[in-house]
Amino acid sequence: MTLRLGYGTNGLTDLRLDDALGLLADLGYDGVGLTLDHMHLDPLAPDLGARTRQVARRLAGLGLGVTVETGARYVLDPRRKHGPSLLDPDPDGRAARTALLVRAVEVAADLGAHAVHCFSGITPPDTAPDTAWQRLTGALAPVLEAADRAGVPLAVEPEPGHLLSALADFHHLRTLLGDPEPLGLTLDIGHCQCLEPASPADCVKEAGPWLRHVQIEDMRRGVHEHLPFGDGEIDFPPVLEALASTGYDGLTVVELPRHSHAGPELARTSLDFLRRAAATTNGAAPC
Template identity: 60%
Template sequence: MTALRFGYGTNGLANHRLDEALEVIAGLGYSGVALTLDHAHLDPYDPGLPQRLAHTRRKLAALGLGVVVETGARYLLDPWHKHAPTLLDPDPARRAHRLDFLTRAVRIAAELDADAVSLWSGVLGPDTPHDHAWDLLADGCADLVETARAAGVRLGFEPEPGMLVSDLAGYERLRHTLGDPETFGLTLDIGHCQCLEAETPAQCVRRAAPWLVNVQIEDMRRGVHDHLEFGEGDVDFPAVLDALTEIGYQGIVGVELPRHSHSGPQTALRSLNALRAASTPPWTSKALDRLRSDPAAITTLFPVAARGGAPVPGDATRTRLLRTLPARNAELGAILTELYASGDAAERLAVLRALPVLDAAGHLGPHATPLIEDALRTNDARLVTAAVGPYAARHLGQGQWRQAVLKCVFLGVPLDAVAGLDRRGDPELTRMLADFAEERTAAGRAVPDDVRERLDAPPTPDALPADARA
């Protein structure tokens, strides 16, 4: 049995730059991202797309994120009409525009080695007969299936309330019409199941098992298509997650909260906490109960958490234990220091990877920066990679942070692993990287591609005030 892979949608972080949205998602402990192609997030019509794609592929790899490509941008193709045009549009030119976009999405997915491309049918227009709309949809999907098959990409067709294909029965009809192609998989939105399916969401999961390539998840109420945070609707999440585990689903379970960008990082943190609470192994439940009554037990529970909390990854279990502690700020920093100092490499990594989560929850502040400094003094690439995440980007002084970036360069840690690089990069860092490149060139050694790319990039405006750049 393997642990479920939880992800978060970039449409719920629409006010973030893409790199920083990915850093938030990975920093909170997600293992996947549902990447909506949009104006600000990997625009498929951007002339610089090839370079941006190469960068995003490296960024995803450096952060350890799997990816699904989503195509639900609201106004990417038409600035006046939401989600238009669609494959149901009576105008052939407008249908071709949608098909061109979906074709670009397939090619992007192939470049990113994505799990799937998610798409939907669209809303039936008032002047299009129902049967004719089905014919148009089937024709467009048939073309896309061939494109996806040639590219080695799976499609995940999503039934969407209010659209022509609104439920599982509609998907099954469309798939049969297309000849049941293996490439034409299913995106199942758990909230949509709660909203309109006759079966429970868990039953829908089991019904969808043969075709399931992508899962979207959020709370929802019966009969109301409104994406809600976990706990605000009626979905039985433990039953859903048990069903996904039962069928052996290995794709991303992506949180779909597109109206929550105003509180994106906090909503993402609450969502992951809710998903983990709904899928807690017995050992972890007992350990959490014990910590609530005896916080000092962390010293005995933390080392064995990876084994006890299986199949959930050890880092995730250890982070949950740390979040349960009542200690805050300096007191929590002291506990983390003790666990880090006495731990093996895996335990030290878990402490470092938990720092962004504890900080985002308001529990920690700068009190763990000595642990970052210690990790950066090592030559362990894993520790250094964990150390240059969002916590360091927020709390290290500028001089220390520059040295951390240079340490990555010397150890061969990809610069894409460094959180906040575009935001905190400054002329002094550029000078340091240029000196490194000059020394490598003089010695007849290759300059790493990410360093050369950084030096060749146009200068960006200073993002930090002068007094923060000491």
């Protein structure tokens, strides 16, 4: 299997989107994790359709694959990070997040993306776990219907501190929803190092049947901080070999959202690092 590497635009927010895409293509990336946000492709802009078509042409011209990511911090509310979420106590708040994700599915279909990423959100104070799970499943139902119509999988990410924070929680969600075909998994390799009981490589193997999107960066045990490669504790060749063993053929996207100030240089060094790591494995050829 050939490792298909991408870089997240949430780590290139100091660049115009056209410039960011050109940079990634010039460096040799295979694709991009495109976060829908005001500074790049604004999902709430009145000209979204025209802009999406323009981005699709740009991606095609550069030969870049794409995953649509929905982790923008303040896209819905300028005062609440990631708010409102799918768990918001206000039904209108949950509906706003659901509508955003449905729109993301539509954008993904227009771009030819291989998945749409999302996460659950943090459980609000004084909210019982059963209530939080009920809110999550109810809010995701229209998104999964849209994903099914569009033929674009929804890849839910376990996020430290969220209701759905670990692989076990993803499987709980699958059970609650009846294991719908459009529901898949975003696996963040750093998050595995941060909090999963198994090693990152073993997490990849366990997650294989449901993998629809992969994010990658370095991290330390017990500390949710996305780090450049070599600054954390992860042994990457076994992770990349595990990815190869699953048959996963989507993008593996570098996720450094707090390093945009050094984005162009980190995009270059990250690609070099992952190519070297892949070259030492038996299964994942460098891209």
